[in-house]
Each structure stands twice: as C-alpha cells, then as structure tokens.
Amino acid sequence: MMPADDQSTPGAADDPARTAPGSRTHARAADQARARRLLLWYPRCWRSRYGDEFAELLIDERAELGPSWRRTVNIAATGLRARLAAAGLAGHSVDPESAARAGLASMAICAAAAILTGAVMWSQLAIGLQWSVPADSRITQAIDLMSAAMLALAAAALLAGVPAAWAAATAAWRGQGRELIRPAIMFAGGALVMVVGGRHFASAWPGTGGHLLVHQSLIPGKIAAFGWAATMWITSYWAHPSALAAFPAPELAWMALSPAATGCLLTGVAQMLRRVQMSPRMFRYEMCVGHLALAGLAAFLSGALCWLSLSGGETGPLFLAGTIDRAGLAVLAVSVVAGAAAVRMASAAAPCRPTVRDG
Amino acid sequence: MTRAGDSSADRPARSRRATADQGAALETLGRSSGPASLILSSLADGAKHGYALTKDIEAFAGVRLAPGTLYEALSRLEAHGMIEAVESHDRRRPYRLTATGAAALSTYLEAQRNVAEVGLRRLAGSWAQT
Numbered sequence: 001m002m003p004a005d006d007q008s009t010p011g012a013a014d015d016p017a018r019t020a021p022g023s024r025t026h027a028r029a030a031d032q033a034r035a036r037r038l039l040l041w042y043p044r045c046w047r048s049r050y051g052d053e054f055a056e057l058l059i060d061e062r063a064e065l066g067p068s069w070r071r072t073v074n075i076a077a078t079g080l081r082a083r084l085a086a087a088g089l090a091g092h093s094v095d096p097e098s099a100a101r102a103g104l105a106s107m108a109i110c111a112a113a114a115i116l117t118g119a120v121m122w123s124q125l126a127i128g129l130q131w132s133v134p135a136d137s138r139i140t141q142a143i144d145l146m147s148a149a150m151l152a153l154a155a156a157a158l159l160a161g162v163p164a165a166w167a168a169a170t171a172a173w174r175g176q177g178r179e180l181i182r183p184a185i186m187f188a189g190g191a192l193v194m195v196v197g198g199r200h201f202a203s204a205w206p207g208t209g210g211h212l213l214v215h216q217s218l219i220p221g222k223i224a225a226f227g228w229a230a231t232m233w234i235t236s237y238w239a240h241p242s243a244l245a246a247f248p249a250p251e252l253a254w255m256a257l258s259p260a261a262t263g264c265l266l267t268g269v270a271q272m273l274r275r276v277q278m279s280p281r282m283f284r285y286e287m288c289v290g291h292l293a294l295a296g297l298a299a300f301l302s303g304a305l306c307w308l309s310l311s312g313g314e315t316g317p318l319f320l321a322g323t324i325d326r327a328g329l330a331v332l333a334v335s336v337v338a339g340a341a342a343v344r345m346a347s348a349a350a351p352c353r354p355t356v357r358d359g
Numbered sequence: 360m361t362r363a364g365d366s367s368a369d370r371p372a373r374s375r376r377a378t379a380d381q382g383a384a385l386e387t388l389g390r391s392s393g394p395a396s397l398i399l400s401s402l403a404d405g406a407k408h409g410y411a412l413t414k415d416i417e418a419f420a421g422v423r424l425a426p427g428t429l430y431e432a433l434s435r436l437e438a439h440g441m442i443e444a445v446e447s448h449d450r451r452r453p454y455r456l457t458a459t460g461a462a463a464l465s466t467y468l469e470a471q472r473n474v475a476e477v478g479l480r481r482l483a484g485s486w487a488q489t
C-alpha cells in the first residue's frame with residue numbers, strides 16, 4: 001500500500017490544536033512518523049544518507065503547504081527510481097560500488113526468472129518430442145534453438161557460480177564470511193528441496209518414458225521431466241480451482257512448496273552476489289558471463305517467439321501454445337530487457353572500482 | 360614561473376576546453392539538469408539546506424521544486440562533486456557549491472545567455488513591427 005502524505009489535517013499553521021503547547025510535541029511526532037512512512041519509498045542506502053534531512057524537508061513542506069497528493073506521487077516516483085538505481089537497473093545510485101554488485105545480482109535474478117518461465121515452455125515441448133514430431137519442421141528447429149540456449153544458460157550459470165562459490169568458500173575459510181552464512185543456507189536449502197522434490201515428481205510422472213536419449217530428440221527425457229516437475233507450479237490450473245482440486249495431495253503440496261524453495265534459492269544467490277568479496281578482475285569476468293547469459297536468453301526468446309507464432313491447430317496437441325506460454329513469453333521478454341539494463345549499469349560502474357566487496 | 364609548453368597562446372584554449380568539459384557534466388545529469396542549474400544558482404551566494412533551497416528557488420525562478428525532485432538532483436550533484444554537504448549539528452544538512460560546480464554553472468549560464476541574446480536579437484529584428 002502506498003505510504004501516504006495523508007489528508008486528515010490541514011497545514012500546521014492553520015490548525016489551532018497544534019498551537020497549544022501540549023499538542024505541539026504530539027503534532028511534531030505525528031509529522032515525523034508521516035515523513036518516515038514516506039521515506040519507505042526509498043532504498044535503505046538512500047535513507048541512511050539522506051533520510052534525516054529529507055524528513056525535515058517534508059515536515060517543513062507540510063507545515064507550509066499542508067497535505068498534497070502531488071508531493072506523495074513525486075516522492076513515490078523518485079523513491080522508486082532510487083530503488084531501481086540501488087538495484088543496478090537504472091540511473092544514478094547513492095552508492096555506485098554497491099549498485100554495481102546489485103546490477104550483477106539483478107542480472108542473475110532476471111536470468112533465473114527467464115529460465116524458470118522458459119523451462120515451463122521448453123520442458124513441455126521436450127517431453128512432447130519424446131512422443132511425436134511437430135507437423136511443421138520449423139517448430140522442431142525452434143525447439144532445437146531453445147534447447148541449445150538452455151544448454152548455454154546452464155553453462156553460464158556454472159561458469160558464474162563456481163568462481164563466486166569459490167570466493168565465498170575462501171572467505172569462510174578465512175573467517176570473513178559471516179554475512180554469507182544466511183544466503184548460503186538459503187541457497188543450499190532451496191537447492192536441496194528442488195533437487196529432491198524435482199527428481200521425485202519427475203520420476204513419478206510416466207510421460208517421458210524415462211529414456212536417457214530417445215529417438216526423437218537429443219534432449220534426455222529425465223532432464224525434460226525434471227524441468228517440468230520443478231516448474232509444475234507455473235500453470236494455468238490456478239485459475240481453475242475445481243480441476244486443481246482433483247490433483248493428488250502430494251502434487252498440490254509440491255506446487256505450494258516448490259515456489260517457496262525456488263524463492264529461497266534465488267534470494268540466496270542474489271544476496272551472495274551482493275555480499276561476496278570480488279576482485280575487479282573477477283567482477284569483469286562475471287560481467288562477461290552475464291553477456292553470455294544475455295545472448296543465451298535472446299536466443300531462447302527467439303526460439304520461443306518462433307514456436308508461438310507457428311503454433312496452431314495443425315501443430316499437434318503436444319506442441320500447442322497456451323495462455324500460460326504467452327504470459328511466459330512476456331515475462332521472458334521483460335527479463336531479457338531488465339537483465340540487459342542490469343549488465344549495462346554494472347559494466348559502467350565496474351571498471352573504475354578499485355575493489356568490489358562486501359556491503 | 361612558466362612550465363614548458365605552457366604558453367600564453369594555448370592557455371585560453373585549454374581553459375575553454377576545461378570549462379566545456381565541466382559544462383558538459385551539468386548536461387549529463389539527465390532529467391536532473393534543469394533542477395540542478397537552479398540549485399547551483401541558489402547555492403552561488405552561500406550554503407543552504409533543502410527547505411531554504413526550495414524557498415530561494417521559488418523566489419528567484421518562480422518554480423517550486425518538489426522534495427523528491429530536489430533530492431534526486433542534490434544526490435546527483437553531490438556524486439559529481441559539484442556540491443558538498445556542510446557539517447551541521449542540525450538535522451537539516453546544508454550544502455555548498457564547490458569549484459567544480461561553480462565552473463559547471465558558469466559554463467551552463469554563459470550558454471544560456473548566448474541563446475537568450477540571439478533569440479532576443481532575432482525577435483527584435485523580425486517581430487518588432489508586430
């Protein structure tokens with residue numbers, strides 16, 4: 001809900017109650033509380049630098065001009081821009097060094113969001129390929145492009161993750177990694193739940209036939225099934241509660257648990273990237289991997305766009321695009337654009353930083 | 360004492376280039392460049408805190424900067440070294456102009472004056488009769 005410069009009272013100068021000595025302190029406290037609420041639009045780093053003086057300005061402004069929704073909208077807009085800047089996604093940040101690290105973390109989150117939504121499409125298509133061939137060969141080519149992009153994204157995740165994990169482990173070995181404990185636990189817990197649960201529900205589903213390398217496609221059936229199980233909660237069934245109620249209870253529990261586990265995993269990754277010590281060289285390396293991931297995302301987006309544009313009545317039921325796929329494509333496109341902005345901002349901030357370290 | 364290569368002939372050119380670079384910095388503040396020029400103009404006669412800046416700008420320019428806009432521009436100006444915070448025991452922290460900010464403001468205002476002079480001269484020539 002929007003923290004509001006509320007309309008309950010006129011300006012202090014016009015309010016007789018405020019001129020009474022006993023109520024002046026109370027009015028001052030109320031003004032400060034109101035200003036503090038408005039400050040919540042801004043990120044923590046901005047508040048710690050400008051919070052006190054900005055609150056004083058808001059109190060003075062309100063005392064002179066009274067409440068104003070225009071002022072609230074202005075604060076909300078500039079506060080959100082400051083938040084985008086602090087996340088390394090746009091504009092100017094109060095702390096460029098931490099914004100560079102935040103940009104890296106934002107890129108990771110964007111890539112993860114794109115991979116998640118991409119996996120929903122890709123896994124159903126890969127499973128479909130176990131059983132039939134699309135009527136239009138261009139759909140097969142689009143799926144091949146999406147599979148190659150998924151492989152590139154997996155490689156990028158590995159290339160980015162191993163050095164970051166090594167840096168975190170080194171910091172922990174030297175006793176400097178206390179702030180990394182919580183993200184590490186979140187990451188490990190989320191990953192454990194996803195791997196165990198994903199494998200269980202992938203094995204329980206008979207659709208893939210369990211072939212390692214089947215005749216229709218180079219995509220191992222078990223990997224496709226794992227992708228399907230891990231993203232089972234991203235479904236249009238949520239809009240059809242009666243159909244959803246027919247699902248077995250364990251599957252429903254998994255659909256409720258897996259998004260929480262995915263959120264834990266991604267939060268852990270983002271916090272780790274923001275806190276782990278990185279040399280400028282390592283930071284530039286991570287940026288290079290970020291560019292590789294962006295190229296992979298763009299390739300996947302192209303393949304998905306091609307599939308959705310060709311999907312129709314004659315493509316076969318296993319390759320028919322649904323509403324969830326169209327929504328996924330929109331999320332994918334937004335993620336690619338936001339990821340590109342994050343990489344651009346982080347790259348711009350990175351070269352002049354002597355060190356990129358914990359914050 | 361004159362260093363090698365520091366002739367009087369190339370000194371003005373270098374000085375112009377330096378001020379042009381600093382002037383460009385004010386333009387690169389993006390959406391904040393308009394408010395930034397007002398803030399720098401206000402600070403040109405001494406340090407002021409946020410509310411005093413708002414009132415002064417309203418008095419000389421007829422523009423009331425909203426609080427968010429004011430601080431967005433202040434943080435950018437501070438990051439570019441054009442203004443600096445003054446130590447204060449009060450929660451209202453004053454800001455003052457730096458040499459970089461003064462040079463940037465001077466270049467910006469010179470350019471604005473040139474535009475104004477040309478515009479007024481052409482108006483006087485072409486539209487004086489109407």
